[in-house]
Structure formats: C-alpha cells, structure tokens
Amino acid sequence: MTPAARVQSAIDLLDEIIVAARDGGPAADVIARQFFKARRYAGSKDRRAVRDLAWNAIRRWGDRPASGRAAMIGMAAAQPELAAMFDGAGHGPAPIEPGEATASGRTIPGWLLKRFAAPVRRELDALLERAPLDLRVNRLKAARDEALEALAGLGAEAVESAPDALRLPEGSDVLSTAAYREGRVEIQDLGSQLICQASGARPGMTVLDLCAGAGGKTLALAALMENRGRLIAADTDRRRLGQLPERAERAGASIAETLLLDPGKEADALAAMAGTCDVVLVDAPCSGTGTWRRNPETRWRLTPKRLEAVTALQVRLLKVAATMVAPGGRMVYAVCSLLDEEGAMQADRFLEDHTGWKAPGQAGPGRVHGKGTLLDPSHDGCDGFYFACFSPT
Template sequence: MTPAARIAAAAELLDAWRAGAPAEKLLTTWARQNRFAGSKDRAAIRDHVYDAIRCLRSFAALGGAATGRGLMLGMLRAAGTDPDTVFTGLGHAPAPLVPEERAPGPALADLAEPVACDCPEALEGLLRESLGADFRPVMERLRQRAPVFLRVNIRLGDPASVAVRLAGEGIETRAHALSPTALEVVAGARRVHLSRAFAEGLVELQDAASQAVADMMPLAEGARVLDYCAGGGGKTLAMAARGGARHFAHDAAPQRMRDLPARAERAGVAVQCLGGTALGEAAPFDLVLCDVPCSGSGAWRRSPEAKWRTTPADLDRLTALQEEILDRAAGLVAPGGHLAYATCSLLAAENGARIGRFLDAFPGWVLRSERRLTPLDGGDGFYAAVMRRPG
C-alpha cells in the first residue's frame, strides 16, 4: 500500500469508530478482510487511527471536521505535510481537496488550550483541579504515543544481562529511573513477543509506573499476599518475582486471569488463583492489593478511546465501586497487615479522596506510604497508597 492509501483506509476506519465501533475490533476486522496488506501497512494504519483518537480535538480543528477525512487532514497539517501531496485521488489515495478544505485554518499554536492539548471537555475541570500547574504539560504528553516498557524477571536474570540478551535479538533498551526492573524499549518493540527472552519468561510487557507501584508493596518473608483485582496479573507476577512471599490472585471477572497460570509458570513463580468461596476460606492475608477499576486517565496514551467516552456520571459510578472494593478488601487483611490501593488515574476524586474517605470510615488504620505519578515521570499516570490495619 502507498502512504496515501494507508491514510485513506485510516479515514474510513475512523468514521466507523465515530459511529461507535471499538477501534481495536475495527482494525482486527480490517486486517482479516484485507489480507493483501502487509505487516507494515497494518502497523501504519493502526498508528494513524490511534494518533487521530489521541489528538481528536486538535486534528478536527486543523482539518476542519471531526470526520475520518478531516482528522487525517488535520494530522497532516499538524505534521507540517502538504495535504495536496496525499489527497490526490490517484490509485487508492483520498479524493483531492475541495476549495473549503484548502481554506487556511488555524495553526496548532493558535487553538484554545483545551483543544490544542486535546483535553476532553467533559473532564476538563476535574483534570485542571487534579493536575494544577502540570495540567498543560501532562495533557500534551497524553497526545503522544506511550513508550514501551519491559519488566525484567529478577528471578531469572538481572536487568543488565537481560538488556544484552535483548540487544542480540534486535531489541534495544535502556534502564528507566521509575523502577530497577524497568527497561524502556527504544528500538525493535514489535519483536518483543517473538523473542526468546519473552518466551523464556525473562521479560514481560509492563509500564514502568505500574512496576513502580508493585515496588512499593511491603512483602515480608513468608507473607500471604492477595492481588484482589488481579486482571491479567501483571502486578501479581511483579511482586512474585521478588520472592519470599506466597501469592494469590482474584478478580471479579475470573476470565481476565485465564492466562495467568501459564505466565506464572513461564516466569518460574507460584501464583494461586482464587474464586468464589475459596477467597474467604484463604483469608486473612498480610497484604491485599486493590488495583481498582478506574477512569484509566493516566493511561490514555494506550487506551485513548476512554479519553472521549468517560463522563462525570461514569466517575460517580467508578468512585462508588472503588469505595465498595476497599471496604470489602479491608475485611480480608490480617491484624497488623496492609491494604494497598492503586489506580491508573490522574483524577484526585479516584485517588486521595478515596483514601481520605476510607481512613475516616475505618478508625485506627494508618496511611504508611503514598505516591502519585504522571506521564511527566516517564510512564503512565498512577496513584498508590499503602495503609496498615491496627494489630
């Protein structure tokens, strides 16, 4: 496919996305129906689609419309590319520009701040209040593609030797300050899943901020540790790699953990998945981690659709669920044990406000540590707090 044909395909997919279809499903279906497209074509189209979703407001303003065509036109103008070199109508290229599309529009620097930094209108006030002086730089960072990070499994190797091993497979990495186990992939990211290092459990894909949250967890020798909202189990495996504790995983939707046993075996760690009555029978635990459902605002670079589809009503529902999870998990913690709370959110309503409410409702519990991370720190936005139950 030519570069222009890729843009035409992305424009069609964006129109379907605007009609309500999930972007990932659209891309998967398109690839299945267009087997002539090579891996580079599919990757380029994917990048165009997700870049446009991340930059929806600014690209629409620069392109004159929020249609797929308008977004691609805005993307080209943001990059300083003459749209007439792409919108030629030749072959599978988009149709030539009409006079209205050639009319000079605003430059990115001239757009209103919320539009220029692609802030969702529905959440602007909450984001400004939560981020303060960091509002503009954080929102600018969320317009960009997220870096790719690996977590080194320190049960099987040290970061320096694993980096050398990866380099031998064409994957260049560098250490990152957020976590001693984090390697940022600077070249060859698409080779990770096919690498021997990945197949042998030496590395897992995991954001550096997520690794930093796992690093915060107090893991005493012989402790019983429960990842209460385990999902795919990334933090479970990160904690288990440190050794010395017994690890359990639970999720309200057990199917999310379906790959965890195989991943744990590959990583050389032991994790017991608990469901139903087994959870209550296994309690109490010395540490319970609640990585709760949230807006995902700290990870909008990776899941940009949520940026535009999350509403204040969604936040009300989420904060109520977060309180419910914390209250339920507190009963699983042994006296003198720890309860940890984490989100990949930038919003204070999902973070410190929930911890403040919990401490008011549960006298005697003490906040032991707390950390807020934004994309300015290099990884995703995360919040974590660790509280101790009275003995």
C-alpha cells in the same frame, strides 16, 4: 496502495474505532488487527502507514469526532500535503466540501481538564506522547545484568528508579526473544513495578491481588515473595484471569493461585481470608486516564456517567479489601488514573469511613499528593498512576 488510498483506509479504520468507542465495542488495537486481516492486499508498509495516520488522529482529538473523515479533515487543516490527497482520485478520499464536518478542539476532553490532580495539569500533553516499552526482570529466573546482556541487541537500558526495570525503544520486538519466551523478563510499565515495590510483599506472607486481571502485578508480587508464602489472584473477569496460569508457568511463579469472583459478591468468595492477609493490593478499575500514551482512544469512551460508576466501584472494593487485611498488615490502593476523584479524594474518603486506619505515606519515586503518591510520564517517565498505602491502627 497509493498515499491517498492509505488516507481513505485510515478514515475507514477510524470510523470503526469511533463506533466502538461510542458503543462500548472492542479496543482500537483489536479493531486494527481485524481491519488489516480483512485487507490482505495491504503490505506491511501500507499497514504501518495507515495505522500511523489513524493513531495520529486519535492522539490529536480529545473529544470523539463525528466520523473518521471529520477526524482526518481536521488533521488536514494543518497539513497541506494531507489536504492535497482529498482529490477523489483512485481510491483516495473525496474532495473536502465547504462546511463539511471537521474535528476540532483540544487533545484533552474539556470536561476532564479541571478534574486532573493539580500537580499534573500543566503536563497533560505528556499523556499523549508515544510510550517506550518497559520490562521487569523476573527475579525468579534472572538477574538484571543478565537480562541486560541478553537484550543488548534491542538497546535495553536499566531504569534506576526500580530495581528490576529495563526500558526498550517503542516498537521493540521483545516477544520473539529467548529472554521473554523463557520467562526471564515480563512486559510491565515502570509505574506498575513501583506500586508492587510499595506493597512491601516479602517471602512467607499471605498476599491478595484483588483486581488481578491477567496477572501482571501478581507475577511481580510472586517474584518479590521469592515463591514463598501464599499469593491469591482474584478477579471477576474470567477471560483475563484465565490467562494467568500460562503466564505463571512461563515465569516460574509457582505460588500464584487464581480465584474467580462474582461481581457484587466478592466478599462472599473471600470470606475465608478475612483478616488474614499481610498485603492486599487493590488495583481498581478506573478511567484509565494515566494510560492514554498506550490507549489514546479511551478518551473517546470516557463519560461523566462512566466515571461516576467506576468511582462507586472503587469505594466498594476498598471496603471489601479492608476486611481482608490482618493486624499489622497493609492495603495498597492503586489506579492508572490522574483524576482526583479516583485518587486523592478516594483516599480521603476511605480514611473518613474507616477511622481505625491510617495512611503512613510512601517514600520513593513520584510526588506526594494528599495521602498518596502520583506517578506520571512527565515527572517519572511512566504511565500515570495514583497509589496510597493504608494500614489498620
């Protein structure tokens, strides 16, 4: 492919991503895989160049552009070498016409700016930087020094803020290593590891991972529990929850069990566990504003209506989770969001609605914010999270 043809391909890929973001379609990574699968003629260098062009545009524009061409024209305004490729030659993009639609604006959607927690508002550009690859050493199968040695060829380094965290450069092919295949390491962001540490999960406990998804935090909890006790991974998403058994087998997490829930009827399925759990982790659905480094196109999906829906869901899930906690137990509420509506305000609301509870606070990495803790790329070198720990009085 010529450089200009790569630009046109990036425009075509962006068109599909924009439509999916508007209509609630597949994630950008899924679209990209399908896009290149249908274009076998594109070599590895072509695919990498096209993807880089598209993702640079996604990171640049906070508000969803009208089209892939508008997004790329907006990029070309500050890149003369890119603008020169709009000449219509070969398979390249047609010349730019006067008055043609052009993407413009901030990297952060304007309607969201004032909703971010005050401590991070001056650091929001860090949310769009490229993220490294974080790993968690699986204590059930390896020690950190052993994993470091096994991954030395990839440039693995220990992250001192979490006892089992390693970091690799972005794009490292850890999936092909023996350490990963044998379950000695798991891909998991540092922030997620810190939240699992804050749960206080220990051997012999009964632990409920209420919004387990594919089970990343479930596996971390199993390691903290040393495979002793009871660990329930519950979720309403059959597809994602169905990935956990295979992952648990590879990790040697023998105590992990799954429980599929019906949306809106979670309390019914969990009734037998009411008041019996030493730890309940509520990794609630959220806006995902803290994960923009990895999923920048989610900015184009988020709307005030969507935000209102997930905050209402968070309130309901916290109410359900509270009924599961045993006397002397702990509930950890976490969201991969840095919006106060999903973080500090939700913690305050929970305590207002549940007078028999307290938030004792959490020592360790991050910044205290309201009743909980903020983690963010600029301050902590991880994805953006808010979490708060609660216990019944």
